[in-house]
Amino acid sequence: MNKVPHIEVKDLVCAYGDYLVLRDISFEIKRAEILVIMGRSGCGKSTLLKHMIGLREPAEGKVYYDGKDFTSSSEAERESMLRKFGILYQGGALWSSMTLEENVAFPLEEYTDLKRSQIHDIVEMKLSQVGLKGFQKFYPSELSGGMRKRAGLARAMALDPEILFFDEPTSGLDPISSKRLDDLILNLRDLFNTTVVVVTHELDSIFSIADQAIMLSPKEKTIIGCGNPQELIRNSGDPTVTDFLSRMGGRQPA
Amino acid sequence: MSNYPCTSQLELEENGDILVIRLMGVWEMDRNAPSFQEFVKKGDIRADISELMLEARGLEEWDSSLLFFLNQAKVWADGRSMTFNCDCLPDGLGRMMLQTQRVVDSRVEVKDPEGHPGFAEEVGKHSIRIFRDGSVFANFVGEILLSFLRLLVGKARMRWVDCFRAMQDSGPMALPIVGLISFLVGVTLAFQAADLLGDFGSEFFTPAFVALAMVREMGPIMTGIVLAGRTGAAFASTIGSMKVAEEIDALRTLGVSPLDYLVLPRVIGLSIMTPLVVIYSNALGIIGGMLVSKVKLNMPVQTYVKETFLNIDATDILFGLIKSSVFGVIIAYAGCLRGMNCDSSSTGVGRATTSAVVTSLLFIIVANSIFAVIYSIYEI
Ligand SMILES: Nc1ncnc2c1ncn2[C@@H]1O[C@H](COP(=O)(O)OP(=O)(O)OP(=O)(O)O)[C@@H](O)[C@H]1O
Ligand SMILES: [Mg+2]
Numbered sequence: 001m002n003k004v005p006h007i008e009v010k011d012l013v014c015a016y017g018d019y020l021v022l023r024d025i026s027f028e029i030k031r032a033e034i035l036v037i038m039g040r041s042g043c044g045k046s047t048l049l050k051h052m053i054g055l056r057e058p059a060e061g062k063v064y065y066d067g068k069d070f071t072s073s074s075e076a077e078r079e080s081m082l083r084k085f086g087i088l089y090q091g092g093a094l095w096s097s098m099t100l101e102e103n104v105a106f107p108l109e110e111y112t113d114l115k116r117s118q119i120h121d122i123v124e125m126k127l128s129q130v131g132l133k134g135f136q137k138f139y140p141s142e143l144s145g146g147m148r149k150r151a152g153l154a155r156a157m158a159l160d161p162e163i164l165f166f167d168e169p170t171s172g173l174d175p176i177s178s179k180r181l182d183d184l185i186l187n188l189r190d191l192f193n194t195t196v197v198v199v200t201h202e203l204d205s206i207f208s209i210a211d212q213a214i215m216l217s218p219k220e221k222t223i224i225g226c227g228n229p230q231e232l233i234r235n236s237g238d239p240t241v242t243d244f245l246s247r248m249g250g251r252q253p254a
Numbered sequence: 255m256s257n258y259p260c261t262s263q264l265e266l267e268e269n270g271d272i273l274v275i276r277l278m279g280v281w282e283m284d285r286n287a288p289s290f291q292e293f294v295k296k297g298d299i300r301a302d303i304s305e306l307m308l309e310a311r312g313l314e315e316w317d318s319s320l321l322f323f324l325n326q327a328k329v330w331a332d333g334r335s336m337t338f339n340c341d342c343l344p345d346g347l348g349r350m351m352l353q354t355q356r357v358v359d360s361r362v363e364v365k366d367p368e369g370h371p372g373f374a375e376e377v378g379k380h381s382i383r384i385f386r387d388g389s390v391f392a393n394f395v396g397e398i399l400l401s402f403l404r405l406l407v408g409k410a411r412m413r414w415v416d417c418f419r420a421m422q423d424s425g426p427m428a429l430p431i432v433g434l435i436s437f438l439v440g441v442t443l444a445f446q447a448a449d450l451l452g453d454f455g456s457e458f459f460t461p462a463f464v465a466l467a468m469v470r471e472m473g474p475i476m477t478g479i480v481l482a483g484r485t486g487a488a489f490a491s492t493i494g495s496m497k498v499a500e501e502i503d504a505l506r507t508l509g510v511s512p513l514d515y516l517v518l519p520r521v522i523g524l525s526i527m528t529p530l531v532v533i534y535s536n537a538l539g540i541i542g543g544m545l546v547s548k549v550k551l552n553m554p555v556q557t558y559v560k561e562t563f564l565n566i567d568a569t570d571i572l573f574g575l576i577k578s579s580v581f582g583v584i585i586a587y588a589g590c591l592r593g594m595n596c597d598s599s600s601t602g603v604g605r606a607t608t609s610a611v612v613t614s615l616l617f618i619i620v621a622n623s624i625f626a627v628i629y630s631i632y633e634i
Contacts, residue, residue: 048596050503051506054507055503055506062360069462079509082508082509083509087504087507089503091499091500091503092499092501093499093500093501093503094501094504095496095501095504095505096496096499096501106508110411110508110509110510143537155504175376230333254467
């Protein structure tokens with residue numbers, strides 16, 4: 001297998017203006033690995049994600065994909081890298097002036113030469129993967145929060161991306177949908193070798209899907225724990241990490 | 255529950271160096287719950303007290319007002335390094351209180367709160383802000399131009415639906431209000447002209463006055479104002495809401511430029527549509543003038559029409575139309591700029607909408623003055 005990590009984040013500093021959110025962020029993800037980013041609300045998980053996908057420029061540090069420098073690459077190179085990403089935003093971020101079908105079809109129309117009927121079929125398949133078959137003609141405003149999120153997921157998966165970024169995919173979903181989503185993520189990884197970066201708080205998800213987890217802390221403003229969650233809960237020296245993973249001691253290590 | 259007797263809710267007792275506070279009766283927010291500060295101020299408390307103890311034997315009903323009181327008590331006790339003893343409180347109350355406490359404890363220091371800035375600092379900050387605003391305006395112009403170039407070489411992906419929608423909204427949908435306003439402006443102009451010119455016995459020039467004023471100034475300006483309020487505001491709020499919902503980010507990360515996809519169609523749509531609406535506005539203004547001339551000056555319609563066309567020529571009309579096309583671009587530009595720079599909140603969208611209207615009105619007036627200068631220099 002390829003030795004170069006699929007994603008590498010090096011000495012990243014994230015800030016909004018002069019308000020520092022995160023510093024000294026470094027980690028690597030191998031191809032077909034699932035990384036979970038966790039931490040308390042407001043610690044900068046979404047911020048880190050936005051820096052990784054180039055929506056915000058890092059104050060310092062770099063992000064590499066397949067060993068290629070993403071941060072200082074030209075616009076054209078960046079676009080070709082972005083093509084391989086699928087992104088689910090925290091609020092779904094469906095385009096409100098388009099129906100679900102148009103939303104999911106948009107990336108396909110943009111980047112493939114498929115015929116209309118083919119696109120139609122793919123969209124139907126992707127929507128049924130997230131349990132939304134039959135809602136093609138609905139506008140985002142006519143859906144519930146959880147449904148929007150799932151539709152956003154279908155859109156993120158439309159182009160069979162190499163890397164999927166999920167910002168809290170299971171928040172707002174019922175336990176059954178959450179479980180299905182976890183299975184879907186694992187399947188994508190196993191079948192398509194997709195690398196997945198997931199922001200989540202759900203302990204069940206963390207323990208069932210994560211190969212690697214990193215924990216951010218708002219106080220230290222950096223990573224305070226990194227590794228497989230099963231091992232992290234046992235032998236991370238940091239009580240914050242253990243508390244988080246065991247729900248303040250309420251959950252016993254499996 | 256309001257038929258409880260309003261008993262005294264607090265009792266104070268000093269027991270050696272322990273201060274005991276007995277909580278009793280009903281504690282409800284809208285029933286004048288006592289404030290700890292006042293309570294401490296009233297009874298003078300000895301300085302050598304080392305423990306604050308709370309009891310709640312006579313407590314009947316309580317809500318957050320009690321919690322608030324207890325928190326204040328704790329802060330007060332901590333401030334005087336007293337022991338705060340809440341062991342005798344009911345179970346739920348104690349737990350709830352610990353929770354409130356914890357939230358306060360885990361507060362993370364964010365930015366240093368800045369003190370009141372001095373006058374010089376305030377002026378400096380404003381200057382920087384104005385300068386920054388200026389560069390934002392200029393940048394956005396550049397971006398739109400680039401996007402337009404991309405469209406010309408066929409590399410931009412534009413959403414034509416948005417273009418047509420912008421045209422529809424600024425065109426057919428705006429006709430009633432533009433029509434009404436222009437008609438009334440025409441009427442007003444004619445009245446003024448008839449009065450003023452009548453003093454010199456030259457009310458015969460009323461049609462010329464109305465036509466020139468409408469075609470050169472009032473038509474474009476009035477249309478600009480209506481479209482700024484209608485269409486410009488709509489652009490700002492639509493794009494602003496898209497920004498808040500991360501829809502713009504979603505476009506960007508798909509490699510689609512929001513400039514090409516959202517801004518360009520609106521700019522193009524308005525720059526085409528505004529002159530067309532202005533023609534309509536001019537026509538209605540002139541009709542308004544005609545009506546007044548007929549009624550007030552008893553001028554036949556044919557004469558009015560003939561006089562009108564004798565006094566305006568193609569350059570006048572063309573000049574007004576070019577001007578209004580620029581106004582259209584300004585309105586779309588201001589609306590999209592404010593939308594794209596909208597703060598990520600619903601108040602942000604509101605502010606973006608307001609400032610889109612203000613910005614476009616300001617720019618329209620400024621542009622109009624520039625056109626007036628050009629006009630007088632070249633004596634068109
Ligand atoms: N656009 C912005 N401008 C300034 N500060 C911001 C902005 N967005 C986020 N922040 C700040 O950055 C910090 C991290 O925010 P972020 O949205 O990344 O948190 P999060 O970890 O994703 O939280 P949650 O789990 O609630 O989604 C917060 O303190 C927030 O105040
Ligand atoms: Mg977040």
